[in-house]
Amino acid sequence: MKSMDKIVSLCKRRGFLFQSSEIYGGVQGFWDYGPLGVELKRNLKDAWWHDMIAGHNELIQPATAPTTFEMVGLDCTIIMHPQVWKNSGHFDLFCDQMIDCRESKKRYRFDQVRGRWCEAKDQKVFVTTLAEQEQEADEVRRRAMKFFKFRPKDADKLTVSDESITLDQLDNTTDVLGPDAKKLDSLTEPREFNLMFKTTLGALGGEDDVTFLRPETAQGIFVNFKNVVDSSRVKIPFGIGQVGKSFRNEITPRNFTFRSREFEQMEIEFFCHPDTSQDWYRYWRDRRLAWYKNLGLSDDSLIMREHHAEELAHYSVGTADIEYAFPFLPEGEYGELEGIAHRGDFDLRSHMEGKLDPSTNPMTVELNEKGKPKYRGSGKDLSYRDELTNEKFTPHVIEPSAGADRGVLAFLCEAYTEDEAPDENGNMQTRTVMKLHPRLAPIKAAIFPLVKKDGMPEVAKEIYGTLKDKFNVFYDEKGAVGRRYRRQDEAGTPYCITVDTDTLKDQTVTIRDRDTLEQTRVKIDDLLGDLESRIGS
Numbered sequence: 001m002k003s004m005d006k007i008v009s010l011c012k013r014r015g016f017l018f019q020s021s022e023i024y025g026g027v028q029g030f031w032d033y034g035p036l037g038v039e040l041k042r043n044l045k046d047a048w049w050h051d052m053i054a055g056h057n058e059l060i061q062p063a064t065a066p067t068t069f070e071m072v073g074l075d076c077t078i079i080m081h082p083q084v085w086k087n088s089g090h091f092d093l094f095c096d097q098m099i100d101c102r103e104s105k106k107r108y109r110f111d112q113v114r115g116r117w118c119e120a121k122d123q124k125v126f127v128t129t130l131a132e133q134e135q136e137a138d139e140v141r142r143r144a145m146k147f148f149k150f151r152p153k154d155a156d157k158l159t160v161s162d163e164s165i166t167l168d169q170l171d172n173t174t175d176v177l178g179p180d181a182k183k184l185d186s187l188t189e190p191r192e193f194n195l196m197f198k199t200t201l202g203a204l205g206g207e208d209d210v211t212f213l214r215p216e217t218a219q220g221i222f223v224n225f226k227n228v229v230d231s232s233r234v235k236i237p238f239g240i241g242q243v244g245k246s247f248r249n250e251i252t253p254r255n256f257t258f259r260s261r262e263f264e265q266m267e268i269e270f271f272c273h274p275d276t277s278q279d280w281y282r283y284w285r286d287r288r289l290a291w292y293k294n295l296g297l298s299d300d301s302l303i304m305r306e307h308h309a310e311e312l313a314h315y316s317v318g319t320a321d322i323e324y325a326f327p328f329l330p331e332g333e334y335g336e337l338e339g340i341a342h343r344g345d346f347d348l349r350s351h352m353e354g355k356l357d358p359s360t361n362p363m364t365v366e367l368n369e370k371g372k373p374k375y376r377g378s379g380k381d382l383s384y385r386d387e388l389t390n391e392k393f394t395p396h397v398i399e400p401s402a403g404a405d406r407g408v409l410a411f412l413c414e415a416y417t418e419d420e421a422p423d424e425n426g427n428m429q430t431r432t433v434m435k436l437h438p439r440l441a442p443i444k445a446a447i448f449p450l451v452k453k454d455g456m457p458e459v460a461k462e463i464y465g466t467l468k469d470k471f472n473v474f475y476d477e478k479g480a481v482g483r484r485y486r487r488q489d490e491a492g493t494p495y496c497i498t499v500d501t502d503t504l505k506d507q508t509v510t511i512r513d514r515d516t517l518e519q520t521r522v523k524i525d526d527l528l529g530d531l532e533s534r535i536g537s
């Protein structure tokens with residue numbers, strides 16, 4: 001049975017993940033990767049980089065892609081010009097709202113996706129209810145809808161209690177009813193809370209020097225769009241990928257690394273012609289889902305959730321989330337691993353022109369007194385001219401945005417398995433094994449001399465030396481071989497190579513497969529090639 005407690009405990013015991021600054025009591029929302037974890041995370045990021053960027057063959061049209069296309073990479077800074085965050089919308093809109101219940105001490109945050117106040121602890125949806133005076137019903141309803149950001153389609157969920165309340169009271173009193181009903185005055189006022197970490201540049205640190213740690217890597221790509229086009233001769237359609245740290249001052253970091261305050265993202269901004277953007281959106285959505293499956297996430301645990309029209313960001317034509325059935329969620333619920341969004345030309349246009357007219361774009365900030373956008377754009381031309389047709393246009397963008405830490409967590413959860421395997425005496429015992437895909441496994445193979453004598457360690461060490469040049473392999477000569485196998489099973493090592501008495505006679509070793517427990521004999525000379533083909537690229 002998979003339980004989060006067991007997975008968390010294995011992660012700590014075997015050195016996948018530790019709480020940051022643990023000896024001082026830890027800091028909420030920050031995690032360190034241990035010796036096994038750092039390899040796993042690096043392998044995941046390398047697989048992404050290889051499969052999406054460096055290993056992409058721009059000369060061949062992938063079966064499901066509308067045309068051939070190019071992919072390049074970038075590595076941008078965490079701190080950027082403060083204007084970036086104004087024009088991206090993060091400065092004004094990247095907020096969470098929270099309310100606290102004074103009685104129950106529970107905290108509720110506004111869940112943008114569900115459009116509801118949710119209990120911060122377990123994301124359960126509570127129907128929001130307000131009392132009213134009969135004659136003011138419509139006004140109460142209207143204000144309540146606004147206050148709780150209810151969408152029109154949810155109007156019927158706004159039930160009305162029979163307690164009477166005036167409109168004045170309404171402005172100060174709200175309630176979250178449901179199984180956890182509380183008195184109307186027991187909730188604090190909603191507080192807006194920008195999720196960006198603020199910092200200051202330079203020694204003096206005045207208001208003008210305030211800037212932010214990036215909450216996503218994407219903006220670095222948008223502001224470098226022109227640099228990449230001018231310097232690398234890429235032609236639309238093409239994508240730019242980036243892997244790097246992002247920071248969000250989450251109100252309620254929780255569920256192990258799922259919601260952290262410092263995390264890594266693997267993002268692609270794919271630039272295409274507006275006419276073909278829907279085709280590219282579908283291509284990336286399907287390709288990204290297939291990628292997780294190829295690396296071992298099971299069909300049963302993954303879903304692709306298309307956002308409803310009313311859930312979409314104002315600029316978005318379509319967004320789909322790839323979600324995974326994390327064991328900390330109730331049965332039937334899924335947590336986001338990656339979002340694939342059709343962002344139209346919103347980002348490039350904002351960085352060119354500044355914020356758009358709020359009358360055509362209600363989510364954007366107000367115009368200043370001169371009727372100009374509140375935030376000035378860069379004024380740089382970020383449009384694109386097609387050399388063949390001479391058409392000039394602002395490219396549309398498809399954004400597959402994945403979290404490396406959430407990916408690692410999903411692969412850890414998927415890999416955790418308890419099965420039965422024979423011990424040294426042939427008795428069946430429960431074993432804990434991390435069935436990680438060989439490409440992701442922190443250690444690719446462990447090399448054991450069966451016993452610490454008769455020249456076996458020497459041969460095993462030589463094999464270790466040869467393989468170490470190619471893969472992360474591990475040498476272990478301590479204790480019973482059965483116990484050594486168990487340790488490697490828990491580390492997720494897919495192959496164990498044992499040097500025994502036959503090795504000394506015929507130069508062969510056994511390779512034991514972690515999942516099938518099958519043992520095959522392979523010539524030492526063929527070992528490297530054999531492992532390479534088993535592990536794959």
Ligand code: ATP
Nearest residue numbers: 248250258259260263336337338339401402403406
């Ligand atoms: P959520 O709704 O769960 O907060 P989000 O929709 O805000 O996520 P995006 O802004 O789309 O997330 O970010 C893209 C990806 O970055 C997410 O799919 C997720 O994998 C990762 N991510 C976002 N926030 C966090 C976080 N606090 N901790 C770890 N990973 C995160």
